[in-house]
Amino acid sequence: MPRLTPADASLILDHVVGDASIPTAAANVLLAGLPFPDRPTPRLLRSLLLRRLATDPVSTAALDSLQLLASLPDPDPASPVSAAHLAVAAFLACSAPDFDAAARALFARPGGRARRAVDDEEGGDPALASSEALVVADQFEAAVGNAFSQEVLKGLFGDRAKAERRVRDLLAAEWAAIGPSRLELAAEQIVGDGAVETWRAADETVRAKYRILGGKEKTREILSKIEDRISTPQVHKVIHDLKLSCADLHNVVDDPLPAAKAAADKVLAARMDKAVHINDEEFNNQAANCSIAGPSAVNDQGDTLRKGTPSSLMDWNPTAQSLLWEDSLDPDGSRSQSHRPHLPSPRRIPVSPLQVAENKARRRRARRWSSVEEETLRKGVEQFGSSNWKDILIHNPDAFIGRTTVDLKDKWRNMMR
DNA sequence: GCTAGGGTTATCG
DNA sequence: CGATAACCCTAGC
Structure with missing residues (x-):
């Protein structure tokens, strides 16, 4: 089996890892087994960050995840990522053994980590910046060295459960807004609302692939919709005009088909009579010349030859002729126009050659065993x-495929020889 | 209905 | 043209 290409792996990861109902343990197995794409889709990155946040919601790593989440394209304006980010940063400062050091590292100007993220003047991220966030950052900066302010802030932000709740709210909102995977979008184009346009634009090769993906029922439904859309008033007018011109043509020209058909029937009937007559003659000749009928007819011929009777079959019966009803070809590939001699065969005696051709199933083309x-x-x-x-x-x-039990038996017999 | 075994036909060297 | 493989036919269970 060919190894999965990174592009295919990317589609699978985008679809599966981005599905909230897939447990993270299962997603991790896939991530470990498939090549990670060079350019992962925003959906895949978002879902990876959300899974990481779910396992570790209020830590420095969570702060990283939240900042990365905010930097992804197509952010949800209603997303609580900003509030979650602030809640985590504030909790980290409040829970640190040294409040002053932590608050400075996170909120002091210039360069405090959370300050850089939420403050426009520090080049903050629009997805994280807000006036509320800026007020909180200022409060933490001012609380450095101020025991009273620290106690107030610890009361507001020092609760781990509260900070985790903020992050969980974010997770739920982000999962809800994560949108369809690339595979789902593709499926939607092939069998969803946009299917008619997609199918109409596709050539037969591509449609053959769509048929497999869409299934019989869906394919029929889509194709019938395409037919409907083709039936515009213009198309109806063209059909109507064509019918009118056909009627005009019939008025001035006699249809040659009925006469041709009658002539063909007549010729066919005459040939049938002749063939039956020839078979009767053949049967009578055989009855007169051969004492034995059956598969030994060829040997009978050998006997007759040894007995000094005419050396050619046509000599043997100068009046005999055979008609070729089947699509037989001469060895040079051209259709024979001559009357080929044929051995009297008991199978041919009582029936018309036409019936033989119709009733006898064509021999299957020999297919080599793989x-x-x-x-x-x-x-x-x-x-x-x-x-x-x-x-x-x-x-x-x-x-x-295409073998019968008899084929199997025959093949085994060959293999055992 | 299934199998065994003989017969026929096509293909290959 | 003979050998062989694939396929067909049919008796017997």
Whole structure:
């Protein structure tokens, strides 16, 4: 099996990892097994960050995840990412052993980490910046060295459960807004509302692929919609005009078809009479010349030759002629116009050559057995024995396509020779 | 209905 | 043209 390309792996990861109902443990197995795409989709990155946040919601790493989340394209304006980011940063400052150091590192100007993210003047991220965030950053900056302010802030932001709740709210909102995967979008184009336009723009090769993806019912439904859309008033007018011009043509020209058909029937009837007559003659000649009928007819001919009778079959019966009703070709590939001699055969005696051609099924074209078929047959015989061709066949429907139990038996016989 | 075995036909060297 | 493989026919269970 060919190895999965990074592009295909990207589609799978985008679809599966971005599905909130897939447990993170399962998503991690996929991530470990598939090549990670060079350019992951925003949906994949978003879902990875959300999964990381779910396992570790209020830490420095969570702050990283939130900042990355805010930097992804197409942010949800209603997303609580800003509030969550602030809640985590504030909790980290409040829970640190050294409030002053932590508050400075996070909120002091210039360069405090959370300050840089929420303050426009520090080049803040629009998705994280807000007037509320700026007020809180200022409060933390002012609280450095101020025990009273620190106690107030700890009361407001020092609760881990509260900070985690903020992050969880964010997770729920982001998962809800994560949108369809690339595969879902593609499926929507092929079998969803946009299907008619997609199918109409596709050539037959591409449509063949769509048929497999969409299934029989859906394909029929879409194609019928395409037909409907083609039936515009202009199309109806063209059809109407064509019918009118046909009627005009019939008025001035006699339709030659009925006369041609009658002539053909007449010729056919005459040929049938002649063929039956010839068969009767053949039968009578045989009855007179051959004492034995059956598969030994060829040998009978040999006997007649030895007895000094005419050396050619046409000599043997100078009045005999054969008609070729089947699509037989001469060895040089051209359709024979001559009357070919043929041996008297008991099968031909009582019936019309036409009936023979119609009733006898055409022999199947010989198809070589593949090594896979041979191997499957070997294993089948090993498993079921060499008298259970039906079992071997029905247990290997994929290997023995177009083979019958008799074919299996014959092939085994050949293999054992 | 299934299998075994003989017969027929096509293909290949 | 003979050998062989693939396929066909049919008796017997």
